[in-house]
Amino acid sequence: MVKHLMEHLYTTAPATALSPGTPDAAALADPAHSEERVPLHHRGLLPLLPAVLLVIFATVDVATSEGFRSIVWVVLVPGLAALLCGLRATAVYSVLTVLVYAVVDVRYPGGGFTGLPGLILVTVSGLGALAVCSARLRALRRTDHIREIAETTRRTVLRPLPSHWAGLEQAAAYTTADVAAQVGGDFYDIQPSPHGSRLVLGDVQGKGLDAVACASALIGSFREAAFYEADLADVALRMDQRLRRHQEHVQALGSDESERFATAALINFPTTEAADDDTHVELVNCGHLTPLAVGPHGVRPLKGDAALPLGMLGLTGEAPTSTLVPVRADETLLLVSDGVTEARDAAGDFYPLAEDLAAALHRDPALAEPRRLVWHVRAAAARHAANGLTDDTTVLAVRRNHDLAA
Numbered sequence: 001m002v003k004h005l006m007e008h009l010y011t012t013a014p015a016t017a018l019s020p021g022t023p024d025a026a027a028l029a030d031p032a033h034s035e036e037r038v039p040l041h042h043r044g045l046l047p048l049l050p051a052v053l054l055v056i057f058a059t060v061d062v063a064t065s066e067g068f069r070s071i072v073w074v075v076l077v078p079g080l081a082a083l084l085c086g087l088r089a090t091a092v093y094s095v096l097t098v099l100v101y102a103v104v105d106v107r108y109p110g111g112g113f114t115g116l117p118g119l120i121l122v123t124v125s126g127l128g129a130l131a132v133c134s135a136r137l138r139a140l141r142r143t144d145h146i147r148e149i150a151e152t153t154r155r156t157v158l159r160p161l162p163s164h165w166a167g168l169e170q171a172a173a174y175t176t177a178d179v180a181a182q183v184g185g186d187f188y189d190i191q192p193s194p195h196g197s198r199l200v201l202g203d204v205q206g207k208g209l210d211a212v213a214c215a216s217a218l219i220g221s222f223r224e225a226a227f228y229e230a231d232l233a234d235v236a237l238r239m240d241q242r243l244r245r246h247q248e249h250v251q252a253l254g255s256d257e258s259e260r261f262a263t264a265a266l267i268n269f270p271t272t273e274a275a276d277d278d279t280h281v282e283l284v285n286c287g288h289l290t291p292l293a294v295g296p297h298g299v300r301p302l303k304g305d306a307a308l309p310l311g312m313l314g315l316t317g318e319a320p321t322s323t324l325v326p327v328r329a330d331e332t333l334l335l336v337s338d339g340v341t342e343a344r345d346a347a348g349d350f351y352p353l354a355e356d357l358a359a360a361l362h363r364d365p366a367l368a369e370p371r372r373l374v375w376h377v378r379a380a381a382a383r384h385a386a387n388g389l390t391d392d393t394t395v396l397a398v399r400r401n402h403d404l405a406a
Contacts (some may be wrong), residue, residue: 012244050081078129090133166192171370184392185211191226198226201335202264236378261289261311295331296365339393343385351384370397
């Protein structure tokens with residue numbers, strides 16, 4: 001379950017200054033939890049806590065009578081250092097603990113657990129703390145390595161996209177249901193081509209690594225077909241065929257996984273249109289949520305001919321068709337995965353995406369700017385989800401790059 005959407009998100013928004021009320025680039029950060037990336041021994045004054053306890057234990061022991069001995073409590077200091085500090089600091093704390101114990105214990109020889117048995121106990125505690133700290137740091141290095149592998153996988157499936165590219169201005173937010181994996185069954189990409197700027201947002205049925213493998217196969221197929229195929233519908237067909245070949249390969253390896261399908265919305269911005277004029281885009285929708293056109297004047301769906309999801313087009317033998325849809329110059333196209341619209345509140349009601357956007361645009365027409373739009377949708381969906389977002393969640397906002405028309 002994803003409880004903190006803001007901390008586990010990927011975006012292509014640039015690190016530039018934004019207008020008042022707009023989220024800065026730091027808030028649209030890498031999906032990995034920032035606290036998990038920072039070792040405990042690099043976090044401010046936290047490594048000084050064992051020193052504070054050491055001083056407190058020694059002071060209390062000196063300030064009290066022989067009937068109350070607290071110096072043996074310093075045995076806790078090396079263990080705490082092993083959890084909060086690096087190996088060198090833990091070694092320093094272990095030595096200091098032995099020295100402080102020996103110095104303070106001289107004042108009350110032979111009392112309680114003091115003397116030689118106490119000294120042995122404190123020494124063993126220090127050695128044990130070094131072993132624990134070393135094991136913890138090795139585990140941390142392994143975790144970092146695994147995280148790097150997950151990050152590389154994510155960047156392979158979902159490559160970073162410039163915020164201004166292929167004549168388009170875009171922003172995207174991606175959140176996985178499996179935070180540790182950092183990548184799931186949702187996929188999106190933008191591919192410039194001689195036929196226009198093509199984009200796709202899709203959602204593979206199911207979860208887990210098998211869904212990631214399907215998403216990787218589909219996104220690779222899109223990048224090639226979108227560049228070479230003149231007809232956007234043929235791009236969808238190539239993706240459908242690639243998914244079926246992928247499933248055949250998986251089954252040939254002996255996997256008992258049931259056949260998957262993927263919904264996808266493909267859009268093409270023709271190259272012949274001026275960036276400052278109203279235009280038309282081509283839309284091919286293979287069972288995906290209807291994209292929305294979001295502008296200062298409101299929200300409207302981009303309705304086109306419906307087709308079966310990818311992986312199922314062969315069931316009917318009917319090829320998908322592309323539809324020309326008008327888009328005004330001040331409108332941004334918004335595509336989301338069902339993780340957004342299926343976010344439920346405490347009453348079980350789904351997040352009303354279109355209605356929420358209409359109300360927000362009424363208050364602030366400038367919300368149609370891609371970065372602000374993505375920020376609003378992802379934050380609103382997270383607030384609406386009473387029990388957290390339990391599915392992969394993707395938000396993609398794209399419009400023609402108006403700066404190129406200036």
